[in-house]
Amino acid sequence: MIFSKTTRFKITILYMSILALTLGVFSILLYHNFRRSYFESVDNFISSRAQGIAYAIDAYWEEEHLETMKNGGVPGDVFSKVNNINFTRIAQRWIKEQSDDPRLMGILVWIFDARGNHIVSSRNISPAVGLPREVVSSLPDIKAGFRTLDLTLMEARTQSFRVYTLPVIENNRLAYIVQVANPLGGVYQALIRLKTILFILLPLTVFITGAVGVFLAGITLRPVDAMIKTIHQITAENLKLRVTIPDTKDEIKHLADTFNDMLERLDKTFTSQQQFLQDISHELKTPLTIIRGEIEVILKKKRPPEEYERVLKSALEEINRVSRIFENLLLLARFDSKKISLELKPLDINILIKDILDDTEQIARQKNIKITFLPASPAVIQADEYSIRRLVLNLLDNAVKYTPAGGDIRISTSWGNNLVVIAVSDTGPGISPEALPQIFDRFYRADASRSSDGFGLGLSIVKSIVQAHNGTIEVKSNPSQGTIFTVSFPV
Template sequence: MKKLSLKARLVLLHTGVMILVVCVVLALLFSISSHEILSNVESALEERTADAFHDIDYEDGRLKFDSDLMDLEDGVYLSVYDKDSQELLYGRIPYGFVYDLPFKEGDVRTIAAGEKEYYVLDMEILMQNDQTVVVRGIVSISDAEQDFRFTLHIALILFPLLIFLTAVCGYLMSRRALYPVSKITKTVQRIQKEKDLSKRIQLGEGSDEIYTLAQTFDDLLEAVDTGMKREKQFTSDVAHELRTPTSVVLMQCEELLQGNHLDEEGRREVEVIHRKISSMSDMISQLLLLSRADQGREKLDLERLNFSELGEMAVEEFSGIAGEKDIAVEAKIQPGIYGKADQTLMIRLWSNLLQNAIRYGKPGGHIWVSVEKEENQIRMSVKDDGIGIAPKDLPHIWDRFYQVDPSRNSESSGLGLSMAKWIVEAHHGQISAISEPGKGTTFTCIFPAD
């Protein structure tokens, strides 16, 4: 039951309750109707039998009978007997009914005849010649019950249709009632998919709990959107403010290192500062780029690029850096692969992925780089046999400033993979990572081919 949607549960509940109510009502109705039918049959018998006295006269020394006694009104058979001789004087009786049934004045009796049951009522009348006649009324209970059973069969036939209509009405009512909830869910899912906090539910005016919930969501989204915009603006402002002083410090370090007035210890100190400031400058540069991307101000300069050549250039550039850590770089690049991309961003993508592989590689290890075309897709991959990433950390590596183990590498800013993910998605591509601790990591980027 818990696996069913709320709409399905409401429909089942509504249908079940309605079926129960209809069953109880029909049971009571048929029970009362059965009693009422028999009561009406008995009343019709008494009334018709009593009215028969008006159709019997005594004239010219003999009994005369009106032909109305032969009419079958309300299913009542009328017959007239001489009480003393029990002779049938006039009228009609049902086929198969006994003629010699003893008289019983004023009581309605139930008599079985063949496969049917009848109500029988006898009423006596004293004529002018002192002759006592008995008017007997007979009505079939079985025929009345047969009509009732026919009605019951019709009701049972219509019952599934009633259940179906009840389920349909329940579905429509549930759908209408849960429409605001569905709209809230779709809006939140769209926000998650598109990363667009400017969207709102906007159910309109209403005073019930769901409309209140939707308005609360809208207020919350407004607050979150405002906070995110302030954070992005703050990040952009801070990065801009830090860019100038870091550039000045970096230039001063470079000038000091180019001169000859530093002793060996001083040169080492300045080199440490230069290395740290270079790392900070790179981080600020990436932070500015991401900030502009968040604000929609970073435009891509798309052009037709040779992905194969970009891959070869990246391998050539970083082979020397990897060699300093005794890491071998091997390339498997298919020639002549073209696609539309921003060259500056693609170079940065290669740089971030290869720096990451070198940073977390092992001395004596390997890095495998490949670029190949599969149908209408370009597949780029960087694989290493380094320390790998734990399964619990793998989903978070794309988060900004996230570091699996900051103590192992203080030079990492935690922005490289975030930048790589944005670059790939900005080119309508996909990036993924698979890793096993102690065995290495593979990053794969897929782009649409030219």
């Protein structure tokens, strides 16, 4: 079998695709979340630094302001920070003094005046770096905001920075601008690392899961492979083979069980068909052999007419026997193929039995057998009269045939539980427990050597008739104590 067409392959591919899709979506969400929170933390960091710096410079300026006021009474507005040379100097001094402060270490700081001119920047920046162009163009009404910029610093190396621009307002006027930048190299590196891990992990996970899936599917489907192998070996002549039942409780076990049940039934049908054919051949062979033998003998020489008459009579007897067998077989075949059309009419069984007994009692009397009938009223069912007559006849015929002279036969009807029951019992030899399960089989006779006449088809026909009327038949027998057949029909 081509692997790409197997269920195992299809399930695995489907499973891998679903997994890849889920993991893909998951990875994208994860990456973007990480990226956002990285930027957020950098933004929080630089904005709080910028606020801190503005606050510290203002405090520093305030101190100087008070000092000067004490020393010489200069008018207040001279101390406005806006475009004030003194403020510039103080800001420059503050930055120089704080340059070693660890809080300013990893970041870059610029200060610009209200016109956007560069006042001072932290040591690690070449002065060439100014305000971003769009900030300059919107002066003096600028707003605090974040940007990502590529800056070329002293080492002439371009690097990405996250930049925060903070306008500091004094009396509703822009006093100066603090700008803080944080290199993004670390953030980008972390993101690239995350991306790489996700890129490697995703296909790897999908691949490993797929491989494990194929393996597991292989284990799960192994019993199916074994079943297929066995099934290949099964032919009409080889119906005894059975598939191995896996030691589980799953669908595959169920399949195997069902399959074996089917084989069992097929085997039974097939065997019984073969048996049936053998039996028919056997039944037909005997009368034909007898006829042929007698004719061959009588033709050897001229004989008196009585001789011919005797042989012809005997041949006629055998031919009658053969045609009775065929009649019975035909009837059975019709029941089997459900071709028989039952004329269902209300039928009073008691009247029917009385009618049959008129004939049967004569035969029984010859054998000195007493037949007792115990009718119960009402005993009316919907049934086909011809079939039921045949059924009762067959049961009574057996009872009379197998009960020795001086015996007793009882036939009774009873009514109850929505059932009409006919029971036929005798005081005959009974049926051995080994024979009991087979008496309804075609051509089965418990004692085939018994010289009594019959083909072993009577009870098969009885059973077919009972089934055609949705009834049931039971037999109870103890050797040497007689037999009782009980037939029940739904009302």
